[in-house]
Amino acid sequence: MYSPLYDLNSVWDWNWGTAYDFTGEGGSNLPSGFRRTQRDNPNLRWETTTQHNLGLDFAFFAGKFGGSLDYYLKKTTDILMKPGTVATLGEGAQMWLNGADIDNKGIELTLNYADNFGNVGLNISGVVSHNKQRILKVPDEVINNFAGNGTDENILGRSRSSMYGYIVDGLFQSQAEVDAHATQVGAAPGRIRFRDINEDGKIDQEDRAWLGNQDPAAEYGVNVGVTWKNFDLAVFFNGLVGKKLNVQGWKSWTDIYALSTSGENYGTRLLDAWTPTNTHTTIPAISINNYNDEGRFSTYYVESGSDMKIRNVELGYTLPGTLLDRMNMKRVRLDLRADNVLLLKKTWGDNPYTGLDPETPGSGYPLPFSMTFALNVSF
Amino acid sequence: MKPLNLFSLGVILMLFGACESMLDTKPQGVVSDEDLNEPEQVEKMINAAYSFVGQNHFNKQMGMPYEEGSVRGGEAYKGGSGTNDNAERNRWETFTYMQPTNVGDLDNLWWVHYVAVGRVHDALRRVKNLTAEQYPLREQRIAELRFLRGHIYMYMKQCFKFFPYIDEDTPQDMYDQVSNDALSDQELWGKLIEDFRFAASVLPDAQAEVGRPTGFAAKAYLAKALIFAAYEQDDNHNVININREKLTEVAALCKDIIDHSGKRLAPDFAENFLCEYENGTESIWAIQYTTDTQTGRLNSWLVSPVNSDYGCCGFLQPSVNMLNRYKTVNGVPDFENFNTGILLDNKDAFAATPMDPRLMHTAAVPGMPWKYEPSYIMGENWVRTPEVYGYSMSQKLLVSPTSDCFKKTNPFMGAGLNWDVLRLDEVMLWRAEALIQLEQEMDETLRLINEIRERAANSTDRLKFADGTPTGRFDVQPYRPGVNCPAWTKDFAMQALRWERHLEFATEGKWFFDLVRWGIAAEQLNAYFAVEKTRRSYLRDANFTKNRDEYFPIPEVQISYVKGLYKQNAGW
Numbered sequence: 001m002y003s004p005l006y007d008l009n010s011v012w013d014w015n016w017g018t019a020y021d022f023t024g025e026g027g028s029n030l031p032s033g034f035r036r037t038q039r040d041n042p043n044l045r046w047e048t049t050t051q052h053n054l055g056l057d058f059a060f061f062a063g064k065f066g067g068s069l070d071y072y073l074k075k076t077t078d079i080l081m082k083p084g085t086v087a088t089l090g091e092g093a094q095m096w097l098n099g100a101d102i103d104n105k106g107i108e109l110t111l112n113y114a115d116n117f118g119n120v121g122l123n124i125s126g127v128v129s130h131n132k133q134r135i136l137k138v139p140d141e142v143i144n145n146f147a148g149n150g151t152d153e154n155i156l157g158r159s160r161s162s163m164y165g166y167i168v169d170g171l172f173q174s175q176a177e178v179d180a181h182a183t184q185v186g187a188a189p190g191r192i193r194f195r196d197i198n199e200d201g202k203i204d205q206e207d208r209a210w211l212g213n214q215d216p217a218a219e220y221g222v223n224v225g226v227t228w229k230n231f232d233l234a235v236f237f238n239g240l241v242g243k244k245l246n247v248q249g250w251k252s253w254t255d256i257y258a259l260s261t262s263g264e265n266y267g268t269r270l271l272d273a274w275t276p277t278n279t280h281t282t283i284p285a286i287s288i289n290n291y292n293d294e295g296r297f298s299t300y301y302v303e304s305g306s307d308m309k310i311r312n313v314e315l316g317y318t319l320p321g322t323l324l325d326r327m328n329m330k331r332v333r334l335d336l337r338a339d340n341v342l343l344l345k346k347t348w349g350d351n352p353y354t355g356l357d358p359e360t361p362g363s364g365y366p367l368p369f370s371m372t373f374a375l376n377v378s379f
Numbered sequence: 380m381k382p383l384n385l386f387s388l389g390v391i392l393m394l395f396g397a398c399e400s401m402l403d404t405k406p407q408g409v410v411s412d413e414d415l416n417e418p419e420q421v422e423k424m425i426n427a428a429y430s431f432v433g434q435n436h437f438n439k440q441m442g443m444p445y446e447e448g449s450v451r452g453g454e455a456y457k458g459g460s461g462t463n464d465n466a467e468r469n470r471w472e473t474f475t476y477m478q479p480t481n482v483g484d485l486d487n488l489w490w491v492h493y494v495a496v497g498r499v500h501d502a503l504r505r506v507k508n509l510t511a512e513q514y515p516l517r518e519q520r521i522a523e524l525r526f527l528r529g530h531i532y533m534y535m536k537q538c539f540k541f542f543p544y545i546d547e548d549t550p551q552d553m554y555d556q557v558s559n560d561a562l563s564d565q566e567l568w569g570k571l572i573e574d575f576r577f578a579a580s581v582l583p584d585a586q587a588e589v590g591r592p593t594g595f596a597a598k599a600y601l602a603k604a605l606i607f608a609a610y611e612q613d614d615n616h617n618v619i620n621i622n623r624e625k626l627t628e629v630a631a632l633c634k635d636i637i638d639h640s641g642k643r644l645a646p647d648f649a650e651n652f653l654c655e656y657e658n659g660t661e662s663i664w665a666i667q668y669t670t671d672t673q674t675g676r677l678n679s680w681l682v683s684p685v686n687s688d689y690g691c692c693g694f695l696q697p698s699v700n701m702l703n704r705y706k707t708v709n710g711v712p713d714f715e716n717f718n719t720g721i722l723l724d725n726k727d728a729f730a731a732t733p734m735d736p737r738l739m740h741t742a743a744v745p746g747m748p749w750k751y752e753p754s755y756i757m758g759e760n761w762v763r764t765p766e767v768y769g770y771s772m773s774q775k776l777l778v779s780p781t782s783d784c785f786k787k788t789n790p791f792m793g794a795g796l797n798w799d800v801l802r803l804d805e806v807m808l809w810r811a812e813a814l815i816q817l818e819q820e821m822d823e824t825l826r827l828i829n830e831i832r833e834r835a836a837n838s839t840d841r842l843k844f845a846d847g848t849p850t851g852r853f854d855v856q857p858y859r860p861g862v863n864c865p866a867w868t869k870d871f872a873m874q875a876l877r878w879e880r881h882l883e884f885a886t887e888g889k890w891f892f893d894l895v896r897w898g899i900a901a902e903q904l905n906a907y908f909a910v911e912k913t914r915r916s917y918l919r920d921a922n923f924t925k926n927r928d929e930y931f932p933i934p935e936v937q938i939s940y941v942k943g944l945y946k947q948n949a950g951w
Contacts, residue, residue, distance in 0.1 A: 003408055036497075186476050
């Protein structure tokens with residue numbers, strides 16, 4: 001597929017225009033032509049999804065305790081994608097094609113419990129789910145658009161969110177440590193030490209490994225409701241466990257001085273960067289040049305994305321009926337609601353989360369805490 | 380049924396009908412492959428191919444390879460806001476920390492050249508499917524396109540040595556199955572030579588449109604390909620043989636151009652770097668840049684000074700080593716001691732030191748007139764990061780901010796100044812080089828080099844302060860063996876030839892490739908670093924690794940796309 005383009009008026013994109021000044025005389029209407037914008041794919045098919053569910057609903061103790069268990073198999077075939085191409089294919093070589101077959105298997109368990117203890121009513125419901133994704137099939141020409149080493153290590157049998165990269169063994173603390181390590185271009189005290197996985201004495205792209213995937217082991221959500229006389233209280237919290245997160249996009253900016261824009265402001269994490277006297281840190285030394293290539297994808301950029309959030313808490317009070325009758329009202333309810341009340345994230349261990357909120361990893365702003373007071377009157 | 384409902388039904392039916400035919404309509408604004416095969420459309424595809432060869436975006440350019448050829452050759456520092464500004468180019472310049480996995484800029488350049496050659500092949504296939512009756516220009520356009528292909532692949536050859544060679548006969552579904560080691564070093568040169576030889580045999584002596592190559596342009600490019608191929612390399616880039624047959628042809632081709640093309644040296648060297656003389660007497664083939672497109676086809680994106688008349692970005696700052704090479708003693712280069720003693724990097728030194736005036740055409744320092752305007756004086760605040768890169772700026776590629784040829788593109792700026800890819804002065808020096816290596820017609824080699832030097836000596840009219848005094852102590856003379864230089868032996872002549880190329884083409888993106896061609900890159904560049912790092916501390920870790928740094932690594936991203944089919948260059 002081709003399209004005409006005289007000149008692309010953008011200094012930030014490279015110029016795909018087709019005009020040329022053959023005469024050397026200039027002029028505002030130079031001869032121009034066409035450029036290829038994408039390749040046709042006559043074999044393109046719609047992607048299809050098939051899903052099978054097996055469910056079980058149950059209730060015990062006169063309905064006080066109940067729930068459901070759902071097991072599903074979901075297979076998506078011929079996922080549409082427009083992958084990148086090797087340079088030799090040239091301009092407009094990209095095309096839409098049916099890229100992969102993906103298999104998702106999952107289980108979801110919902111539990112409810114409701115009971116009354118005198119004046120106190122209790123209602124708890126929870127859901128926990130687990131999903132496992134595997135890529136079953138990828139056309140050969142597309143496979144290196146997914147994680148992998150380009151030759152024998154590829155995405156097949158793994159989740160689409162799999163990560164492949166270098167393993168970091170802390171920072172070099174001394175020249176002696178640098179000397180004792182495999183040859184690593186740019187190595188120096190205070191710089192990131194990459195593991196020589198294949199033990200060939202040099203650090204290169206053969207020293208990459210699978211670093212897990214970004215799918216959580218489980219997602220959960222819990223609703224707790226309590227009533228007492230005319231008061232009601234509801235708390236909802238949810239979270240993820242066993243989740244890894246690729247934070248390369250922003251951590252390479254917050255932690256690696258040379259990868260940010262020189263002359264601009266930097267984040268406070270750099271205050272704890274390695275120096276000969278500040279060695280108990282994970283943040284590499286500040287340097288103008290990124291000779292150690294610390295922007296490369298590695299475990300430095302894999303953090304825990306597990307969290308637990310109290311999404312909202314709501315406290316309500318409903319006016320007693322006797323009062324309402326006198327005021328000709330059917331129902332009056334006052335409530336106070338708080339959103340985004342609490343975030344617990346993993347801040348310990350070897351992969352603590354260093355950003356604000358693992359749910360919005362690229363953002364410099366947390367989800368705002370807010371409180372709402374409501375008066376609800378029905379006549 | 381009420382009438383209204385009948386009407387509604389009609390509308391609905393009409394809509395359905397419309398949908399059916401709409402689905403069959405071709406999308407607007409796009410053209411399908413098979414609609415571009417008529418001669419008129421094929422001309423447009425050729426147009427697109429030329430246009431991309433003039434594509435010169437600031438960090439993905441097809442333009443003059445001044446960083447690849449001049450910054451890496453020690454003629455100039457990268458410049459800009461510091462070593463981390465366009466950081467990859469700092470690694471090109473210092474070599475030490477280059478890694479094939481960390482070369483996004485090279486990956487772009489690799490990609491951009493395949494886009495360019497892809498447009499050439501798209502057009503070429505369409506031209507070849509027409510007959511001469513349908514398309515009288517058929518043969519000539521084929522020759523032009525093959526010339527363009529040679530031009531594009533020349534960059535790949537000089538920078539990467541081995542690259543996947545694709546031509547118009549390669550099936551398009553096989554493009555990603557062509558390896559970069561399918562052809563040997565010499566076989567790849569052979570492909571370039573073949574294209575230029577064909578173009579030389581077909582193209583006319585003159586073209587009505589100056590942007591299209593003439594037969595003489597093809598001969599000049601053929602000579603260039605041959606002279607590079609003549610210095611035969613082993614697998615580790617060592618020069619192991621000099622091919623006399625190829626050099627003999629170079630000498631003959633260049634003589635043909637000098638004698639018959641009608642081209643002559645411009646009276647003043649300056650004319651090669653001023654818009655008003657574009658496509659002039661010395662230019663053999665140039666990329667036609669213009670300020671008439673919005674941003675599209677401009678030269679000199681990042682190399683302007685940072686004073687308010689320009690604005691950005693202060694790249695390409697001549698090295699002290701390069702400036703020092705313009706010192707003369709008895710009118711000839713100070714071969715042995717140029718890089719010691721007084722430094723030719725300031726106004727006082729210019730006034731006190733005998734020098735070749737070509738320095739003033741190439742570079743400027745604070746206090747000196749800029750771009751031949753006696754009262755437009757370069758200030759210290761024109762340079763961006765003097766604490767790292769000093770105070771020099773290059774000016775060959777720039778035009779005056781008051782010129783019609785200057786254009787601001789916010790936040791960048793550019794010039795409509797052409798890039799002379801092939802110029803008669805270089806053809807003369809190729810002939811001299813070939814003859815010196817062959818040890819033939821040594822008098823002729825002396826005459827050729829001296830003709831270049833005499834023109835340089837005469838290129839001082841524009842080099843004046845406002846009061847009319849010269850901007851430097853100019854003293855450049857022809858070589859007079861036994862008088863101001865030793866006997867004109869092969870060794871001395873070759874030294875003089877090398878020096879002349881440096882003085883004539885500094886900052887034009889040639890020197891590094893010259894050093895690799897001559898097989899002396901490692902010794903020359905490490906000698907350069909040994910001294911230059913005492914002047915510019917950012918060079919302290921710089922080191923050229925012999926048998927590796929002669930060529931860039933193949934970007935690993937590309938190797939990954941083809942699952943390891945490409946072979947990484949020696950040493951990487």
